[in-house]
Amino acid sequence: MSRSKSLLVVVGGVTGAGCRWVLQSQFAEPSGGSIHWAILLINVAGCFVLGVILGKKVKENLYLLLGAGFCGGLTTFSTFAVDAASLLKDSYLKEAIIYIFLSVIISMFSFLVGNKAGKEWQ
Numbered sequence: 001m002s003r004s005k006s007l008l009v010v011v012g013g014v015t016g017a018g019c020r021w022v023l024q025s026q027f028a029e030p031s032g033g034s035i036h037w038a039i040l041l042i043n044v045a046g047c048f049v050l051g052v053i054l055g056k057k058v059k060e061n062l063y064l065l066l067g068a069g070f071c072g073g074l075t076t077f078s079t080f081a082v083d084a085a086s087l088l089k090d091s092y093l094k095e096a097i098i099y100i101f102l103s104v105i106i107s108m109f110s111f112l113v114g115n116k117a118g119k120e121w122q
Contacts, residue, residue, distance in 0.1 A: 005064055012069015016046075020074050033092035035099045036083040039076060040106070046075035047107040048114035055118020 027038035050071040087096035
């Protein structure tokens with residue numbers, strides 16, 4: 001990948017991660033069996049945006065900036081995994097199952113809705 005294309009991913013990623021930090025800081029940290037709603041909502045929103053981008057079939061540079069970069073920086077599978085593992089470790093099995101189920105199903109649905117919207121958006 002060329003330097004200019006790499007730079008697009010870096011700029012998008014830094015912007016997405018910064019947005020995630022700002023959005024996440026607006027919510028209280030989860031405690032004692034609480035679902036991390038901020039991360040769930042951020043991941044769902046990121047999946048929707050990525051769906052729109054892929055549905056729209058944007059040019060490569062725009063995909064690198066917004067898809068790989070911004071959406072990659074905004075969403076966070078690792079934090080989702082840590083949150084789910086923490087719920088399991090602390091014996092909050094029901095909450096962990098709900099969190100995992102909601103995260104996967106709603107994120108997939110959000111991506112599909114965004115993808116359909118992107119295909120229809122002219």
